[in-house]
Amino acid sequence: MSRDRDVPGVRGARLRVTAAGAVSGLLAGYAALAVAELASAAVGPQAGPVVAVGGAAIDLTPAPVKEWAIRSFGTADKLVLQLGILAVLVLLALALGVLALRHRRLGAAGVLLFGVVGAVAAVSRPDGGTVDALPSLVGAVAGSGLLYWFAGRLRARTASEPEATAGETPVAGKGWDRRGFLLAAGAAAAASTGVGALGRTLSSSGRDALASRNRVVLPPPASPAPPVPRGARLRVPGLGPFRTPSKDFYRVDTAILVPKVDATTWRLRIHGKGVTAPLTLTFDDLLQRDLIERDITLACVSNEVGGPYVGNARWIGVPLAELLRECGVRPPSRGGPADQLVARSVDGMTIGSPVEDVMDGRDALLALGMNGRPLPFEHGFPVRMVVPGLYGYVSACKWIEDIELTTFDAYDAYWVERAWAREAPVKTQSRIDTPRPGARPGAGTVMIAGIAWAQHRGIDRVDVRIDDGPWRRAGLAAEDSRDTWRQWSFPWRATPGTHTLTVRATDRTGKTQSAHRAPPVPDGATGHHSVVVTVE
Ligand SMILES: Nc1nc2c(c(=O)[nH]1)N[C@H]1C(S)=C(S)[C@@H](COP(=O)(O)O)O[C@H]1N2
Numbered sequence: 220m221s222r223d224r225d226v227p228g229v230r231g232a233r234l235r236v237t238a239a240g241a242v243s244g245l246l247a248g249y250a251a252l253a254v255a256e257l258a259s260a261a262v263g264p265q266a267g268p269v270v271a272v273g274g275a276a277i278d279l280t281p282a283p284v285k286e287w288a289i290r291s292f293g294t295a296d297k298l299v300l301q302l303g304i305l306a307v308l309v310l311l312a313l314a315l316g317v318l319a320l321r322h323r324r325l326g327a328a329g330v331l332l333f334g335v336v337g338a339v340a341a342v343s344r345p346d347g348g349t350v351d352a353l354p355s356l357v358g359a360v361a362g363s364g365l366l367y368w369f370a371g372r373l374r375a376r377t378a379s380e381p382e383a384t385a386g387e388t389p390v391a392g393k394g395w396d397r398r399g400f401l402l403a404a405g406a407a408a409a410a411s412t413g414v415g416a417l418g419r420t421l422s423s424s425g426r427d428a429l430a431s432r433n434r435v436v437l438p439p440p441a442s443p444a445p446p447v448p449r450g451a452r453l454r455v456p457g458l459g460p461f462r463t464p465s466k467d468f469y470r471v472d473t474a475i476l477v478p479k480v481d482a483t484t485w486r487l488r489i490h491g492k493g494v495t496a497p498l499t500l501t502f503d504d505l506l507q508r509d510l511i512e513r514d515i516t517l518a519c520v521s522n523e524v525g526g527p528y529v530g531n532a533r534w535i536g537v538p539l540a541e542l543l544r545e546c547g548v549r550p551p552s553r554g555g556p557a558d559q560l561v562a563r564s565v566d567g568m569t570i571g572s573p574v575e576d577v578m579d580g581r582d583a584l585l586a587l588g589m590n591g592r593p594l595p596f597e598h599g600f601p602v603r604m605v606v607p608g609l610y611g612y613v614s615a616c617k618w619i620e621d622i623e624l625t626t627f628d629a630y631d632a633y634w635v636e637r638a639w640a641r642e643a644p645v646k647t648q649s650r651i652d653t654p655r656p657g658a659r660p661g662a663g664t665v666m667i668a669g670i671a672w673a674q675h676r677g678i679d680r681v682d683v684r685i686d687d688g689p690w691r692r693a694g695l696a697a698e699d700s701r702d703t704w705r706q707w708s709f710p711w712r713a714t715p716g717t718h719t720l721t722v723r724a725t726d727r728t729g730k731t732q733s734a735h736r737a738p739p740v741p742d743g744a745t746g747h748h749s750v751v752v753t754v755e
């Protein structure tokens with residue numbers, strides 16, 4: 220080592236070879252991913268190694284870590300996860316490239332090992348099959364072969380350097396000059412890029428689905444949503460719209476790739492305990508039924524107090540209870556043997572809802588449309604469930620393809636296996652939307668405004684408190700329905716200084732929102748939302 224320092228030429232040559240080794244590792248990783256991409260065009264996009272490893276990571280993530288990820292990255296959580304996986308892969312590829320300079324077989328075997336990790340991840344996904352192992356394995360073989368070849372050439376080069384690494388057996392071969400290496404590297408990179416691009420073009424997934432969505436014409440509902448009362452929308456700057464545009468609607472799911480389902484080949488099966496007449500329905504079957512249209516506020520159990528994972532949309536769909544009755548299903552209160560309805564999606568998600576709630580007369584929907592359009596892919600095209608009053612993870616299965624009637628004793632759905640409660644009615648909550656935290660309004664009248672929700676019970680009262688003062692009644696916007704959130708406002712005579720504004724809601728059962736601070740796990744956060752502002 221010390222001798223190296225004295226001989227700059229040798230050190231430089233070694234550095235160059237090490238760098239070339241690292242680069243060949245990167246190229247091998249890139250080739251592996253590109254070939255995997257091509258293979259997953261045949262098998263399915265869910266089987267790509269990065270998607271599969273990401274998906275498996277999501278499945279294995281404990282609830283508190285998922286909480287943290289959603290809190291920190293929001294809807295970008297899955298992008299962050301994929302970038303993280305790619306960063307790890309880059310580091311490993313660099314390391315394997317350098318390792319292969321000295322231990323050619325070990326380096327190549329390392330690439331294969333990562334292929335096996337990808338393959339296991341793909342097969343273990345809820346929707347994974349044995350063929351899903353293929354892309355990772357085929358990619359790894361290609362990457363491993365390329366690394367083996369590069370390492371061979373680079374070792375030949377090393378051997379012809381002025382000072383061959385001690386103990387290294389010189390390998391016969393022409394060796395490479397810088398130009399030769401760059402040419403080979405460029406060719407490998409270009410070939411991989413071509414292979415990857417070919418894979419992306421060939422994967423037809425999405426095209427048929429897109430076409431089928433473009434062809435959907437939603438018929439006018441047999442039962443339109445009652446008009447939103449004029450007083451339901453408050454005009455306060457900083458307060459969000461009463462109805463959430465689909466593009467702004469929060470998105471929470473485990474899907475790294477949004478499932479692209481072709482509505483023309485889609486089927487929904489209804490079967491299980493107490494189902495005397497099992498059914499298989501097509502999308503057209505659903506379109507031909509009497510559709511109902513309703514405004515329903517959907518909320519995620521992962522939402523922190525004051526958080527953004529709640530939205531209000533106009534849904535159009537088939538009343539689910541009617542369909543269940545046609546299949547012979549009776550709720551437990553009428554002697555039915557099944558107390559849990561398990562919805563399963565095309566990507567293997569399972570969501571369990573109480574049969575009693577779904578059939579108690581509320582507007583539980585198999586939704587086909589959102590805000591006047593077919594469901595966006597992100598929100599479950601072609602069909603999803605929506606049940607007023609229940610958190611999304613126990614009711615709102617997107618990309619649904621199967622409904623099984625069973626019991627809570629017999630089966631735990633996806634989130635229930637991960638520390639979340641079996642049953643989870645939405646908790647009464649309220650949020651201050653304006654002023655924003657840290658705002659510096661001028662003294663005088665400041666409008667405090669926000670939303671409150673207690674789906675299927677309805678909001679009866681909202682109170683606001685300034686600092687430690689008394690609770691004072693806020694003005695409530697008119698109620699659209701008890702399944703939607705309600706806007707509220709409070710004109711505050713603001714005095715200079717720093718103030719804490721707090722809100723609480725009371726639902727129609729007379730129950731006031733709990734002040735006790737609890738995290739989202741296991742059945743929804745509680746506590747008051749507060750905002751600190753400085754009046755100037
Ligand atoms: N297939 C599938 N459906 C799903 C989920 C999922 O991960 N996969 N997440 C559920 C959760 S936790 C919520 S809160 C809602 C969110 O629906 P949105 O993304 O349309 O707002 O979808 C539910 N349906």
Ligand SMILES: [Mo]
Binds near residue numbers: 521612
């Ligand atoms: Mo959720």
